[in-house]
Amino acid sequence: MDSATAAEFEPVIGLEVHVELKTKSKIFCPCPTKFGAEPNTQVCPVCLGLPGVLPVLNEGAVELAVMAALALNCDIRPSSRFHRKNYFYPDLPKAYQISQYDHPLATGGWIEVGAGASRKRIGIKRLHLEEDAGKLMHEGSIETAARSLVDFNRCGVPLIEIVSEPDISSPEEAKEYLQVLKSILQYAGVSDCRMQEGSLRVDANVSVRPTGSAAFGTRTELKNIGSFRSVVRGLQYEIRRQIEVIRAGGEVLQETRHWDEQREVTVALRGKEEAHDYRYFPEPDLVPLHLDREWVESVRLKLPELPEARKRRFVSDYGLPEYDAGVLTASPSLAEFYERCVGLYGRGEGRPKTVSNWVMGELTRFLNANNIEIEEARVTPSHVVELLRLIEGGSISGKIAKAIFDRMCETGEMPSQIVRREGLGQISDESEIAAVVARVIEENPKVVGDYKSGKAQALGYLVGQVMKATGGRASPGLVNRVLRERLG
Numbered sequence: 001m002d003s004a005t006a007a008e009f010e011p012v013i014g015l016e017v018h019v020e021l022k023t024k025s026k027i028f029c030p031c032p033t034k035f036g037a038e039p040n041t042q043v044c045p046v047c048l049g050l051p052g053v054l055p056v057l058n059e060g061a062v063e064l065a066v067m068a069a070l071a072l073n074c075d076i077r078p079s080s081r082f083h084r085k086n087y088f089y090p091d092l093p094k095a096y097q098i099s100q101y102d103h104p105l106a107t108g109g110w111i112e113v114g115a116g117a118s119r120k121r122i123g124i125k126r127l128h129l130e131e132d133a134g135k136l137m138h139e140g141s142i143e144t145a146a147r148s149l150v151d152f153n154r155c156g157v158p159l160i161e162i163v164s165e166p167d168i169s170s171p172e173e174a175k176e177y178l179q180v181l182k183s184i185l186q187y188a189g190v191s192d193c194r195m196q197e198g199s200l201r202v203d204a205n206v207s208v209r210p211t212g213s214a215a216f217g218t219r220t221e222l223k224n225i226g227s228f229r230s231v232v233r234g235l236q237y238e239i240r241r242q243i244e245v246i247r248a249g250g251e252v253l254q255e256t257r258h259w260d261e262q263r264e265v266t267v268a269l270r271g272k273e274e275a276h277d278y279r280y281f282p283e284p285d286l287v288p289l290h291l292d293r294e295w296v297e298s299v300r301l302k303l304p305e306l307p308e309a310r311k312r313r314f315v316s317d318y319g320l321p322e323y324d325a326g327v328l329t330a331s332p333s334l335a336e337f338y339e340r341c342v343g344l345y346g347r348g349e350g351r352p353k354t355v356s357n358w359v360m361g362e363l364t365r366f367l368n369a370n371n372i373e374i375e376e377a378r379v380t381p382s383h384v385v386e387l388l389r390l391i392e393g394g395s396i397s398g399k400i401a402k403a404i405f406d407r408m409c410e411t412g413e414m415p416s417q418i419v420r421r422e423g424l425g426q427i428s429d430e431s432e433i434a435a436v437v438a439r440v441i442e443e444n445p446k447v448v449g450d451y452k453s454g455k456a457q458a459l460g461y462l463v464g465q466v467m468k469a470t471g472g473r474a475s476p477g478l479v480n481r482v483l484r485e486r487l488g
Helices: 059-071 171-187 228-247 293-300 307-318 322-329 332-345 351-370 381-392 398-411 415-422 430-443 445-452 458-469 476-487
Strands: 009-020 083-086 096-099 106-113 120-131 135-138 148-151 158-164 200-210 220-225 255-260 265-271
Touching: 009 171, 009 228, 059 106, 059 120, 059 158, 059 171, 059 293, 096 120, 106 171, 120 171, 171 200, 171 228, 171 307, 171 332, 200 228, 220 228, 220 265, 228 255, 228 265, 307 322, 307 332, 307 351, 322 332, 322 351, 332 351, 332 381, 351 381, 351 398, 381 398, 381 415, 398 415, 430 445, 430 458, 430 476, 445 458, 445 476, 458 476
Parallel strands: 220 255
Antiparallel strands: 009 158, 009 200, 083 096, 106 120, 120 158, 135 148, 200 220, 255 265
16 A cells, blocks of 8 residues: 555544453452463452342442543543343353443543643543453464363453544554553552553454544454464554555445454454344342442542653652653653662663663563563662762773673672672783784884874774773773873
């Protein structure tokens, strides 16, 4: 699809995000919610939907849902109620899901994405409580599997569903919306939002229309989106597909489509259901949920500092650039790690920025390379600060420090231990460096000649050769001085 053709159309995107609440027990029964248990070991007659059982609402789940709604600027409805959402699927033992329909917990929220003049508010249509279904495990792909197994452990795990308005204009904006949403929910302590464990799941509704048109096109819903990267790639593919269908004179069908991660295509699963297809009716075993205004305000008082406020504080208190502050506050655990480092290292001239460089650079690189959370790394703020003090005191070079960083993250050893054991201390003995400098000058007569004829950049090459010969351990300042003296 060429850019001229694509410019004739614009996408309209809305996201439905299912978030697992961080409770110890399920929403309507006392079964545990721990991830990774043996299949079908965290179940009881209530979550399996056996005859004669009655659900009892988990107050902790309600409080976390209200906390999330307040953090997302929603209006909490004083009265809401649960409905039965009826459909037949192997992972739903009752053949209905307890959810909320026309009386949700909260409505009318928003979050902001972008920066400066491009700052944009994306509306949140509704936030409601519901129970999760089980998990199907296919032997092969969903299209070709000869059989599928079902684990009911997840049945009844408390969820909130957050439905955005169709305000999102591009796949990249959808990704940013999700990143901001995830950050807010983590700060509020509502969920760990680990997509790899299924505690944050995304369904995307997307349509295209002629650029500038006010009418919506026919939408499709994308399922099985397992990462923010897949959100972008899935939406990009589906937008191209819909435009190609329209340009060929065809009609986009309203349907649910599966995102195939391996082939990077969307595949039709079934016609998209409307609300009436689910035959909603009020849940007869649960009374309406009435929330006292004073109780809601008491929950509001428990809200911690949220990412946008923390970002502003990092700029004002630590003198960080907005970009640094945004990266560091995207995750509450990373922001906490940074602040503890600064608390140990101090706020002297340039120190908060130095800490920021190492946390944003080496630490996040290590976490991403190993696909782990900061809590899973063995590095602590004490490790980072000791490393910075070794550099500051001239004991090691910045290059050696980077080599040490991964080792201390992997082993939990303090940097000073690694330096002593492996003999990585910086060489500051002038006579030792002078001997290496003499050898480098002798081995590079052409570069020496270039330097003496006025090519100042030749000095950098010679410095590099000395550093290479010493394994990066020579004091760079001393190397520069000795070289300049020897070269006259």
